[in-house]
Amino acid sequence: MNIILLGPPGAGKGTQARHLVETRNMVQLSTGDMLREAKDSGTEMGNMVAGVMARGELVTDEIVIGLIREKLKGDNKGGFIFDGFPRTLEQADALERLMQDEGKTLDAVIEMRVDDEALVERITARSTCAGCGEVYNDKTKPVPADGKCTNCGKKTEFTRRADDNEESLKTRLMAYYKQTSPLIGYYYAKKMLNSVNGLGTVEAVQGEIAGVLGG
Numbered sequence: 001m002n003i004i005l006l007g008p009p010g011a012g013k014g015t016q017a018r019h020l021v022e023t024r025n026m027v028q029l030s031t032g033d034m035l036r037e038a039k040d041s042g043t044e045m046g047n048m049v050a051g052v053m054a055r056g057e058l059v060t061d062e063i064v065i066g067l068i069r070e071k072l073k074g075d076n077k078g079g080f081i082f083d084g085f086p087r088t089l090e091q092a093d094a095l096e097r098l099m100q101d102e103g104k105t106l107d108a109v110i111e112m113r114v115d116d117e118a119l120v121e122r123i124t125a126r127s128t129c130a131g132c133g134e135v136y137n138d139k140t141k142p143v144p145a146d147g148k149c150t151n152c153g154k155k156t157e158f159t160r161r162a163d164d165n166e167e168s169l170k171t172r173l174m175a176y177y178k179q180t181s182p183l184i185g186y187y188y189a190k191k192m193l194n195s196v197n198g199l200g201t202v203e204a205v206q207g208e209i210a211g212v213l214g215g
């Protein structure tokens with residue numbers, strides 16, 4: 001199955017995507033991760049998008065569609081999980097065309113619903129294992145005192161994203177409501193939309209998503 005995880009920043013898309021990769025052999029396509037990689041390795045495109053990302057604005061459709069186009073040519077094993085893409089109607093149309101060109105279909109869109117207050121709390125408190133991407137929260141799941149990630153077991157660094165600050169978050173949330181949330185109606189009209197409560201525990205959300213994917 002090829003699916004989209006749709007939701008505002010901090011809804012838990014990355015966490016759920018990683019679980020699907022581990023349990024269903026799916027392939028996570030996170031445009032945010034791809035852009036951060038480009039930025040960290042200092043490519044021309046990475047340097048171009050660095051400021052836009054730091055401010056919390058969206059990078060151009062052309063860039064992210066180009067990134068996804070390349071990835072769709074690769075092996076999709078148990079299916080693709082689109083995480084953080086599409087984020088505009090233009091990107092959604094492009095994805096449909098690209099999938100058609102590859103002879104693939106989009107099977108479900110899963111909207112993860114979380115209220116704004118919870119998002120701000122989650123994001124300003126989050127850090128991530130530099131090794132495996134496991135997400136921690138200062139209040140609800142603090143980083144282990146021994147410095148070893150509870151998921152990968154390695155002694156690691158726990159990093160905070162540069163755009164996980166209140167100022168960028170405001171812009172990111174606004175971008176979500178203005179540019180991305182119209183996709184909820186778009187996929188509803190296409191009879192592809194499934195909504196889950198993103199406020200539950202990680203396990204509860206995993207269960208709801210499994211229900212959508214047919215167990």
Ligand code: AMP
Pocket residue numbers: 009031032033035052053054056057058059060061064083084085086087091163172
């Ligand atoms: P994320 O990791 O999904 O929260 O994305 C981090 C940042 O990367 C966003 O705030 C945007 O600046 C950029 N970005 C990621 N995915 C997209 C996309 N599909 N369209 C435009 N910008 C994106």
